[in-house]
Amino acid sequence: MKNDFLQRLLALHYVYPKPLNKLHLLMQDDLQLERWHELSAQQLSYKLSISSASANRLKTAYAESLQIPFKDVYFKHKITPIPYIHPLYPESLLELIDPPAVLYAKGNMGLLENQNRIAIIGSRKASIYSRNAMELIIPPLVKNDFIVVSGLAKGADAMAHQIAIEFGGSTIAVTGSGFLHPYPKENKELHNIIEENHLVVTEYPPYMLPKRWNFPMRNRIISGLSRGIVVTEAQLKSGTLSTIEHALEHGKDIFAVPGNILSPLSEGPHKLIAEGAKPIWSGWQVLEEYSEISVEK
Structure with a gap:
């Protein structure tokens, strides 16, 4: 797992803590989460079925969240984030309709x-x-x-x-x-x-x-x-x-x-x-x- 993708995923999940099926709405055409924040508020609103105001707030919060060094912060608090592509992520959870995008573990x-x-x-x-x-x-x-x-x-x-x-x-x-x-x-x-x-x-x-x-x-x-x-x-x-x-x-x-x-x-x-x-x-x-x-x- 590349560190830059992990940072983007943790930053997104921090401000939009939804299951994987919701995050996949953003990842369909942007698997590495590199460009979704460039969508207009109206486009994001349509993709996520949220209001334009909520879409704008999400974009702003995500930009701020990207500046947080999540790996260091979580390590300090003995929290291990386990994203859905992590080797320790239980495969049985992926059988759910709405698997957790990230498990936080201690x-x-x-x-x-x-x-x-x-x-x-x-x-x-x-x-x-x-x-x-x-x-x-x-x-x-x-x-x-x-x-x-x-x-x-x-x-x-x-x-x-x-x-x-x-x-x-x-x-x-x-x-x-x-x-x-x-x-x-x-x-x-x-x-x-x-x-x-x-x-x-x-x-x-x-x-x-x-x-x-x-x-x-x-x-x-x-x-x-x-x-x-x-x-x-x-x-x-x-x-x-x-x-x-x-x-x-x-x-x-x-x-x-x-x-x-x-x-x-x-x-x-x-x-x-x-x-x-x-x-x-x-x-x-x-x-x-x-x-x-x-x-x-």
């Missing part, structure tokens, strides 16, 4: 080279039942070198990361904000631990705040990184099930933990089981789906 980049990744997700209001279930599901996975992926939200996500760490495994957190704004505050210590010893990734530049609409977008990355998705507890209408929708679109394996039929948090997993998800109560059941892997018991 931690052990080597975890991206291990394709045996399982997402474990659930409700922000997860009960002790989720923790108990994960303590049966996660140990066999980490014993067999599977990485636990989750979203670092309150509740089930935080439990999944913590239990993976407690049992000596590795974990990847996918966040919905930039590194200058870790979210939620309750998980700041866990965020720091994962940054130092595991891996945190986000598609948002460091200054991005945790806006509500960032999290459905974050969910597609959790799904895209993972071979399969385990759901512990979730209500019928939840972000957890939006992650499952992404997973189903791309043929991922879906596993669901059966629960108390009187609990609203069991409604999501039970619906998934009724629709064909595999009911599980042990990590060995997950590993059975990947028989090409030598499983250590």
Whole structure:
């Protein structure tokens, strides 16, 4: 990857932090991003389906952004930008309709080279039942070198990361904000631990705040990184099930933990089981789906 193209890509993504399908609108006739800023505001407006005023602002912001030494700045803050053409960029993300144009990462980049990744997700209001279930599901996975992926939200996500760490495994957190704004505050210590010893990734530049609409977008990355998705507890209408929708679109394996039929948090997993998800109560059941892997018991 040429440094000048990387600088242009990072400068553009800094001021226009959109997925790759949006950036491709500019790259169709300008693959190296050398000339797009020469378009008139009207031409740019038409290409990106934005107002002329927004197009003018984008051109101005990009010109200013080009002066920022991104590689040095990100290196100083221990952030590694991983553009879509980087060797470490997970190929599975390119199967998405809207792949991240750039992943910003902190931690052990080597975890991206291990394709045996399982997402474990659930409700922000997860009960002790989720923790108990994960303590049966996660140990066999980490014993067999599977990485636990989750979203670092309150509740089930935080439990999944913590239990993976407690049992000596590795974990990847996918966040919905930039590194200058870790979210939620309750998980700041866990965020720091994962940054130092595991891996945190986000598609948002460091200054991005945790806006509500960032999290459905974050969910597609959790799904895209993972071979399969385990759901512990979730209500019928939840972000957890939006992650499952992404997973189903791309043929991922879906596993669901059966629960108390009187609990609203069991409604999501039970619906998934009724629709064909595999009911599980042990990590060995997950590993059975990947028989090409030598499983250590």
